[in-house]
Amino acid sequence: MSALVSPARSRIVVAPDSFKGSIDATSAARALADGWRSVRPDDELLLRPMADGGEGTLDAFAAAIPGSRRVPVTVTGPTGRRIGSHWLMLPGDHPRTAVVELACTSGMELVEADEAVDPLATHTLGFGEAIRAALAAGATRLLLGIGGSVSSDGGAGVLTALGAIVRDADGRQVPSGAAGLAQAASFDAGGLLPPPVDGILVLSDVRAPLLGPDGAARVFGPQKGADPDQVDRIETALTRWARVIGAAPGTAGAGAAGGCGFGLLAWGAQLASGADAVAETIGLDAALAGAERVITGEGSYDSQSLLGKAPGVVRAYAEARGVPVSVVAGRFGVASGPDDLSLAEVAGCTSAALSDPRRWLREAGSRLAHAHTPRDSV
Incomplete structure (x- = not known):
C-alpha cells in the first residue's frame, strides 16, 4: 500500500x-x-x-513592515475643507523614518463628488501640514509619496505649511493655489523648517519637468479639470514661481504632482522612482x-x-x-x-x-x- x-x-x-x-x-x-x-x-x-508613490504607498509600507505605526492627523484638504488623515512611522530609531502620502492629505480622492473644484485654487497645504506633524513627532527621515495630486501649486502649499511665506509685490501673502503663484514676487524662507537630518526621498513615477509641453500644466492640468485657458494661466503662474524660487524647472520630476516635486526639490529633497524605493524598503528582493x-x-x-x-x-x-x-x-x-x-x-x-x-x-x-x-x- x-x-x-x-x-x-x-x-x-x-x-x-x-x-x-x-x-x-x-x-x-x-x-x-x-x-x-x-x-x-x-x-x-x-x-x-x-505602490509607486501614489495612492496606496503608505498602505504598502504598513502591510510589509511589521511594527509600522499609523499616526492620525487633521489637515487642510486640497479645497480648503478640514479632513482627517494619517501618516506612518516606520519601526527603528536610526533613522526615524516617516512616510507621508500626498494622496491621502491633498489628493484627488479627497474631493467629494458634489464638491466644486477650481484648478487654480486647489493646493498642497495639507500635505505640508502632515509633513510638519511627522517632523514634530521626531522623524529624522522622510519618504514622501506624491502621486494622485489634484493641485498645480508648484509645492507652494507644502512650503507654506512648513513655515515659508510667498508674498506679492506689496508684501502681502498670496492666496493658495496656482492663482496665488501668479502674484508671487518674493519667497521668504526665514521661517522654513530645515530638512530632516537623514534626508527626504520623494517617491514618484513621473519624470516630467515643471514647465513646457511635457510639464505640469500642459500634461497634467487637464486631468485635474483645467480648461485650455486655465492650463495657460497655470503655466504662466508656475513660470513666475520658478523665477521667484530661483531653482531649475527643467529637473526631471519637478513637474510631478502639479509641480510639488519642484517645491520639495527647493527644500532639499531628492527625487526617486517610487516603485523602486517602495520595493527596496519593503524588502521585495529578499522575499523573492x-x-x-x-x-x-x-x-x-x-x-x-x-x-x-x-x-x-x-x-x-x-x-x-x-x-x-x-x-x-x-x-x-x-x-x-x-x-x-x-x-x-x-x-x-x-x-x-x-x-x-x-x-x-x-x-x-x-x-x-x-x-x-x-x-x-x-
Whole structure:
C-alpha cells in the first residue's frame, strides 16, 4: 500500500499594485492570496503590496513592515475643507523614518463628488501640514509619496505649511493655489523648517519637468479639470514661481504632482522612482529569494507598466532572480503571457470585474494555484 505524499510546499510572493478606482493594493494582495490558499493551503505566501508613490504607498509600507505605526492627523484638504488623515512611522530609531502620502492629505480622492473644484485654487497645504506633524513627532527621515495630486501649486502649499511665506509685490501673502503663484514676487524662507537630518526621498513615477509641453500644466492640468485657458494661466503662474524660487524647472520630476516635486526639490529633497524605493524598503528582493512564483498586477497593464510603474519593477526584480511572473490585470493593453490572467475574462466582462474585484481576484489566485507545478513536486 503506497503512502500519500503531500504536495511540495512553495514560496509565492504576491506583489500587486492597486487596481485604481476598484481596489487598493493591500486588499488585492489578500484576495489573490486567499484564492491561492483555497487550493494550496500549505504554501508559504509572502504579501508585498506595491505602490509607486501614489495612492496606496503608505498602505504598502504598513502591510510589509511589521511594527509600522499609523499616526492620525487633521489637515487642510486640497479645497480648503478640514479632513482627517494619517501618516506612518516606520519601526527603528536610526533613522526615524516617516512616510507621508500626498494622496491621502491633498489628493484627488479627497474631493467629494458634489464638491466644486477650481484648478487654480486647489493646493498642497495639507500635505505640508502632515509633513510638519511627522517632523514634530521626531522623524529624522522622510519618504514622501506624491502621486494622485489634484493641485498645480508648484509645492507652494507644502512650503507654506512648513513655515515659508510667498508674498506679492506689496508684501502681502498670496492666496493658495496656482492663482496665488501668479502674484508671487518674493519667497521668504526665514521661517522654513530645515530638512530632516537623514534626508527626504520623494517617491514618484513621473519624470516630467515643471514647465513646457511635457510639464505640469500642459500634461497634467487637464486631468485635474483645467480648461485650455486655465492650463495657460497655470503655466504662466508656475513660470513666475520658478523665477521667484530661483531653482531649475527643467529637473526631471519637478513637474510631478502639479509641480510639488519642484517645491520639495527647493527644500532639499531628492527625487526617486517610487516603485523602486517602495520595493527596496519593503524588502521585495529578499522575499523573492527561493520563491517559485511572483504574482503582480494592476488595473490596466499596458506599455507604460514596464516604464517605472510597480508591476514593471516587480517583474525586473523577479527576472533578476529567475522567478516566474504572473500578471493579473483588470485589462491588458499589451499581449498577455501564458501565465497571466485578465480579470475581465475571468469575470466574463469588465463591468462584472469592477463590481466585485475581491471575488474575481480570489478566483484568479485559485486558477493560478491550480496551474502551479512546484519545483520539488513528487
